Amino acid sequence: MSAAAPQTWDEFMEGVWKQNPTFVMILGMCPTLAVTVSAVNAISMGLATLLVLIASCGLVSMMRKVTPKEVRIAVYIVIIATFVTAVDYAIQAISLALYDALGAFIQLIVVNCIILGRAEAHAAKNPPMPAMINAAGMGVGFTIGLLALGVVREILGAGTLFGITLFGAGFQPWVIMVLPPGGFFVLGGWLLLFSWMARRKQRALTVGSDHA
Amino acid sequence: MHETAFQIFVNALLANNFVLAMFLGLCPFLGVSGKLDTAFPMGVATTFVMLVASLCAYGLNLLLSAFHLEFLRLISYIVIIASSVQLVEMVLKKYSPTLFRALGIYLPLITTNCAVLGVALFQTSREYDLLQSVTFSIGGGAGFTLALVLMASVRERLTLSNVPDLAQGTALSLMLAGILSLSFMGFAGLGG
Numbered sequence: 540m541s542a543a544a545p546q547t548w549d550e551f552m553e554g555v556w557k558q559n560p561t562f563v564m565i566l567g568m569c570p571t572l573a574v575t576v577s578a579v580n581a582i583s584m585g586l587a588t589l590l591v592l593i594a595s596c597g598l599v600s601m602m603r604k605v606t607p608k609e610v611r612i613a614v615y616i617v618i619i620a621t622f623v624t625a626v627d628y629a630i631q632a633i634s635l636a637l638y639d640a641l642g643a644f645i646q647l648i649v650v651n652c653i654i655l656g657r658a659e660a661h662a663a664k665n666p667p668m669p670a671m672i673n674a675a676g677m678g679v680g681f682t683i684g685l686l687a688l689g690v691v692r693e694i695l696g697a698g699t700l701f702g703i704t705l706f707g708a709g710f711q712p713w714v715i716m717v718l719p720p721g722g723f724f725v726l727g728g729w730l731l732l733f734s735w736m737a738r739r740k741q742r743a744l745t746v747g748s749d750h751a
Numbered sequence: 752m753h754e755t756a757f758q759i760f761v762n763a764l765l766a767n768n769f770v771l772a773m774f775l776g777l778c779p780f781l782g783v784s785g786k787l788d789t790a791f792p793m794g795v796a797t798t799f800v801m802l803v804a805s806l807c808a809y810g811l812n813l814l815l816s817a818f819h820l821e822f823l824r825l826i827s828y829i830v831i832i833a834s835s836v837q838l839v840e841m842v843l844k845k846y847s848p849t850l851f852r853a854l855g856i857y858l859p860l861i862t863t864n865c866a867v868l869g870v871a872l873f874q875t876s877r878e879y880d881l882l883q884s885v886t887f888s889i890g891g892g893a894g895f896t897l898a899l900v901l902m903a904s905v906r907e908r909l910t911l912s913n914v915p916d917l918a919q920g921t922a923l924s925l926m927l928a929g930i931l932s933l934s935f936m937g938f939a940g941l942g943g
Binding site: 565566569570572573581612613616617620622623624627628643646647649650651652653666680715718719720721722723724727730734735738 | 771772773774775776777778781822825826833852860862863864865868869872873876901912917918920921923925928929930932933936940
């Protein structure tokens with residue numbers, strides 16, 4: 540078990556960091572940009588996607604030996620749609636306000652490329668346990684990505700964080716940030732920041748090897 | 752719902768543009784918008800799928816409501832969309848193999864284009880009748896094509912300009928999309 544643990548951890552962290560669906564693979568853009576007007580929305584969307592992702596990857600992986608190759612995509616889609624319907628009804632039962640805020644985007648989880656991508660690229664080739672761990676990592680990475688956008692957009696666009704007012708009465712909200720263009724700008728900004736960081740790291744590495 | 756068909760069309764085309772205001776169909780928007788010659792056919796293909804999907808979804812919804820099977824809506828919609836994509840794929844392969852190759856992986860991916868499922872879901876939740884549904888899907892498809900063509904034209908020009916290395920790639924496309932989206936906000940209220 541002790542030998543397997545680090546590997547499992549790696550599998551999990553791959554989705555969270557190295558192959559982060561939002562910032563590295565640029566997948567699942569539609570919900571990422573559409574629902575991240577506030578941090579709460581972002582977290583709920585992330586959690587809903589996480590649940591669907593784990594459940595459907597688990598089932599896809601369990602059924603991988605009985606699924607004919609020719610119709611596999613259709614099978615995956617039906618599996619995903621089933622879980623999304625369940626999550627959709629669950630959110631509607633738990634919080635109607637949240638359901639209205641997320642709108643059609645809960646049902647649109649079906650067509651989130653992350654889930655289908657994971658099912659095809661990982662769950663279809665691995666036993667249930669690793670598949671679900673990998674899916675969980677991806678889901679957590681996606682949630683982090685959503686949160687990163689949601690926090691920035693909520694602070695800039697409304698001056699609040701998780702609904703709590705941060706600044707005094709003199710704060711003038713930057714409304715454009717909670718409107719559609721803001722989503723594009725904030726995500727673009729994050730990508731710029733990451734590529735700048737990667738560039739700096741690379742430069743530090745080459746300078747370091749020059750000295751050595 | 753007292754919207755006339757014309758209002759729905761203008762709204763879906765400009766004021767509530769699927770890509771730039773409602774964030775539907777961003778994957779092909781960022782993926783295929785590199786060149787104008789693929790962007791336009793892609794838009795037309797998507798519009799066609801939207802139209803077929805919208806018609807089928809309308810009929811299907813009547814059927815499902817009649818039998819009180821609303822919980823099957825999502826599953827049946829996605830199956831319909833997948834089959835209409837298959838249809839478009841076969842037609843394209845037969846009549847325009849070059850285009851078929853140019854669109855490549857993005858053609859089957861229309862299935863997972865949220866804009867298509869979005870049309871079906873929105874027309875259901877807004878309780879559009881048949882005429883409204885059809886105009887909504889055509890307007891949405893035209894809006895998607897418009898956004899794709901605009902983006903592709905800008906990106907074609909950008910390949911000739913000197914952009915900082917750091918901003919190359921997706922970050923640049925996103926910033927562009929943001930500016931386009933900003934300008935589309937000027938259409939707000941147009942459809943009344």
